[in-house]
Structures are given as structure tokens and as C-alpha cells.
Amino acid sequence: MAAYPDAIELTKQIVRMNTINPPGQETQCARHLGILLEKAGFSIKYHELSPQRASLVATIGGSADKAPLCFTGHIDTVPLGAAQWKMDPFAADTEGGKLYGRGSSDMKGGVAAFVVASLNLADKLARSPGLELVITAGEETGCEGAFHLTHKTGALGRAGAVVVGEPSSNYPFVGHRGAFWLNARTRGVTAHGSMPEKGVNAVFKAARAVSILENFRFTNPPHPLMGQATLNVGTIRGGLNINSVPDEAVIGIDIRTIPGIKHSELKAELMRQLGPEVELEAFLDLESVYTAPAHPWVQEVFEVMQPFLGNRPEPRVATYFTDAAALNVAYNTPPTVILGPGEAQMAHQTNEYCVVDRVTESVAAYEEIARRWCGV
Numbered sequence: 001m002a003a004y005p006d007a008i009e010l011t012k013q014i015v016r017m018n019t020i021n022p023p024g025q026e027t028q029c030a031r032h033l034g035i036l037l038e039k040a041g042f043s044i045k046y047h048e049l050s051p052q053r054a055s056l057v058a059t060i061g062g063s064a065d066k067a068p069l070c071f072t073g074h075i076d077t078v079p080l081g082a083a084q085w086k087m088d089p090f091a092a093d094t095e096g097g098k099l100y101g102r103g104s105s106d107m108k109g110g111v112a113a114f115v116v117a118s119l120n121l122a123d124k125l126a127r128s129p130g131l132e133l134v135i136t137a138g139e140e141t142g143c144e145g146a147f148h149l150t151h152k153t154g155a156l157g158r159a160g161a162v163v164v165g166e167p168s169s170n171y172p173f174v175g176h177r178g179a180f181w182l183n184a185r186t187r188g189v190t191a192h193g194s195m196p197e198k199g200v201n202a203v204f205k206a207a208r209a210v211s212i213l214e215n216f217r218f219t220n221p222p223h224p225l226m227g228q229a230t231l232n233v234g235t236i237r238g239g240l241n242i243n244s245v246p247d248e249a250v251i252g253i254d255i256r257t258i259p260g261i262k263h264s265e266l267k268a269e270l271m272r273q274l275g276p277e278v279e280l281e282a283f284l285d286l287e288s289v290y291t292a293p294a295h296p297w298v299q300e301v302f303e304v305m306q307p308f309l310g311n312r313p314e315p316r317v318a319t320y321f322t323d324a325a326a327l328n329v330a331y332n333t334p335p336t337v338i339l340g341p342g343e344a345q346m347a348h349q350t351n352e353y354c355v356v357d358r359v360t361e362s363v364a365a366y367e368e369i370a371r372r373w374c375g376v
Contacts (some may be wrong), residue, residue, distance in 0.1 A: 169342075
């Protein structure tokens with residue numbers, strides 16, 4: 001068998017590749033992983049989102065009776081931020097059992113771990129239901145890479161279950177809330193600020209809209225694990241200069257939804273309450289992801305993770321959204337867990353790190369989950 005890097009070494013290799021999004025430039029990282037997987041017998045296909053931005057789909061095995069197990073993760077990262085890092089964010093240095101670098105937790109450690117687990121099992125998988133690895137570009141800016149794959153005929157195969165390697169400290173989450181982001185736009189007529197009666201003030205219209213949004217209440221019952229949906233006004237901008245009547249204002253609305261809420265119906269209700277003065281446009285539309293904890297495969301994952309965690313997991317959900325919101329529609333909503341070695345509280349942080357031992361443990365966990373699925 002060919003010699004492959006272990007998960008720590010592979011994490012270091014891909015953390016050293018700058019895939020900050022924007023601009024992303026994930027192709028180098030995708031090809032680095034693709035070469036390793038191809039040598040191990042995986043079928044490899046790259047899907048270009050834009051120049052220098054590729055997602056990777058790697059498959060092995062296959063059975064008419066049972067769909068493959070999908071492991072998925074993204075290789076783009078967020079920017080570094082304004083604060084100075086104490087460690088070089090692209091050196092992948094280790095200190096005190098931690099591996100530092102942008103993307104180490106979110107989520108190159110998780111991607112490296114499931115790639116290495118897949119490499120370790122590759123020679124056993126050819127005559128099994130197999131694996132489909134989906135490694136995406138452009139997750140951090142709205143799951144663009146995942147949506148690109150779902151819209152491209154033949155890019156994705158089948159998946160009977162999905163493991164998302166996002167940071168969870170190796171605790172299996174059974175879902176996450178949806179994200180529905182909208183711009184509410186009001187329009188007016190510009191005029192000189194000394195003669196406001198000659199114009200129509202779009203900011204005043206926006207202020208009325210914000211008041212309605214502040215008092216908006218969801219009428220659906222709360223979810224047992226996710227609680228109630230939430231609505232937050234995150235941005236508001238309007239006007240170009242102080243001495244003119246503003247003829248446009250835009251309100252940014254961040255809604256986190258739970259199972260049972262249809263985004264189309266929610267948008268229609270918001271439009272009804274906001275009235276004809278407000279134009280509403282969605283620019284991120286991710287449904288919630290949820291698998292009932294009683295599902296047999298979820299219980300099996302809980303069983304696999306018990307020795308790593310010290311106790312049998314209790315049902316929990318992630319606070320963030322993942323590519324599963326896009327992929328699961330294409331895969332016909334298979335059971336899904338979010339399970340990765342990164343530290344969720346480190347995601348997007350200055351001095352981001354992952355815990356070395358967790359990355360190593362996650363390889364063993366992923367291998368066991370895959371063995372059970374594939375019967376090898």
C-alpha cells in the first residue's frame with residue numbers, strides 16, 4: 001500500500017495553502033487531496049466554480065442495494081481579521097497539543113481526517129457500497145460550491161447517509177437551523193435636505209419597516225432541540241449625504257429557521273406585514289437540516305462515538321449552517337450527522353487552532369462509521 005500522510009501532516013499541508021474566501025483559490029488544495037485519493041483507487045472529478053476555484057467529488061465502490069456513505073467538508077476559509085495573530089496563520093505550527101492556522105478547525109482538520117480515514121480503508125471498499133467524498137469550494141460565502149454541484153447534472157452520485165466534518169469537538173450533532181437572509185429595500189425621491197417636503201424619504205420608510213420586523217413573531221411551535229426560529233436586523237444603510245433626502249434604504253435581515261417552516265411562506269408573510277412600500281429579496285436560502293435522534297444510523301454513530309467521548313452522546317444540534325443544507329436536497333434527505341474534530345468556538349477566530357488528539361481520534365471514528373456502513 002502506498003504511504004500516505006497521517007491526518008496531522010495532511011492538515012498541516014492544506015492549512016499552509018491560503019484559501020481565504022474571497023477570493024478562495026481552492027483548486028490547489030482540491031487537487032492535492034484529489035491526487036492522494038486517486039492513487040488509492042478513488043474516481044476523481046473536479047468541478048470548477050470559477051477560475052482557480054474547484055470542488056472535488058471522489059468516489060469508490062458502489063452497490064445497487066445500498067447507497068454510499070458521504071463525507072463532506074469545505075476547503076475555503078474566512079479572512080484573518082484585523083487583529084494580529086500570535087502564530088503565522090499559514091505555518092500550521094503546533095504548540096501545547098494544538099495545531100494553529102486559519103482553517104485548522106473550520107474545517108481543514110476535519111477534511112484531512114475523513115480523507116485519511118478513506119485512504120486507510122480504500123483497499124477494502126471496491127466491492128462495498130462505498131464512499132462519496134464531497135469537498136467543496138465557497139462554503140463560507142453561502143454554500144456556493146455545494147449549490148454549484150447540486151445544479152450540475154451528474155456532479156453528485158447517491159448518498160445513503162451523510163457525515164459533515166464541520167467542527168464539533170467530535171460530538172455528533174443531528175442537525176442545524178436553516179438560514180434565510182433577505183434584503184428589504186425601500187425607495188423614495190431625492191431632494192435637497194433643506195426642502196424635505198419636495199422628496200420622499202426612504203429611510204423613514206425603512207424605520208417603519210424595522211419597527212414591524214422588531215415586533216414580528218413566529219407562530220409555529222418551537223423545535224425540541226433547536227427552539228424557536230429567530231429574526232435579526234443585522235444591517236441598515238440608506239442615503240448618500242446628510243443634506244439630501246435619501247431615495248433608497250436597505251435592511252439586512254438574518255432569519256434562522258427550524259424544521260416545519262417553509263421559507264416561501266415565511267417570505268410571503270413578511271411581505272404582507274411590511275406592505276407595498278418594502279421590496280423583499282432573498283440572497284441566502286438554506287433549509288434546516290435535522291435527523292431524528294432515534295434513527296438507527298444516528299444511534300449507531302452515537303455508539304461509535306461513546307468510547308471517544310466517555311459517555312453516550314445526547315441529541316444536540318449545531319449553531320451554524322453547513323453544506324448539508326444544499327447537498328441533502330440533491331441526495332433526497334438522507335440521515336445526516338455533523339461530526340468533526342475542530343473546535344466550534346475557534347471557527348473564524350484570531351489564533352484559530354484545532355486539538356491534535358481530536359484530529360487523530362476522528363480518523364478512527366470515521367473509519368469505524370465507514371466500516372459499519374460498508375460492511376468491511
